[in-house]
Amino acid sequence: MSRIFLGKPLHWVLVILLVAGGWLVGRQRFHVIEFNLFTILLLVVSAGVVVAVLMTSRPGEQVTRDPIEPDDDSDDDSGDGGD
Numbered sequence: 001m002s003r004i005f006l007g008k009p010l011h012w013v014l015v016i017l018l019v020a021g022g023w024l025v026g027r028q029r030f031h032v033i034e035f036n037l038f039t040i041l042l043l044v045v046s047a048g049v050v051v052a053v054l055m056t057s058r059p060g061e062q063v064t065r066d067p068i069e070p071d072d073d074s075d076d077d078s079g080d081g082g083d
Contacts, residue, residue: 010056014049021045 005012025031031038 007053008056011053014052018045018049 025038
């Protein structure tokens with residue numbers, strides 16, 4: 001199962017809490033009634049979850065299914081219209 005569900009159990013708990021919270025605010029139509037507060041809350045919670053995942057993961061630990069590798073095609077023409 002560890003090959004299917006990558007990451008720590010805490011990360012999966014955070015996903016479940018985010019989905020549950022999103023469902024609750026959607027059910028209350030919070031995103032329509034208090035849009036500005038909803039947007040600020042969404043940004044703060046998202047940043048908090050990203051920080052929590054980064055703080056609980058060790059450097060070099062696999063947290064995605066495929067490895068994230070740097071793009072080595074930085075010196076070719078990227079279609080910016082240059083000659």
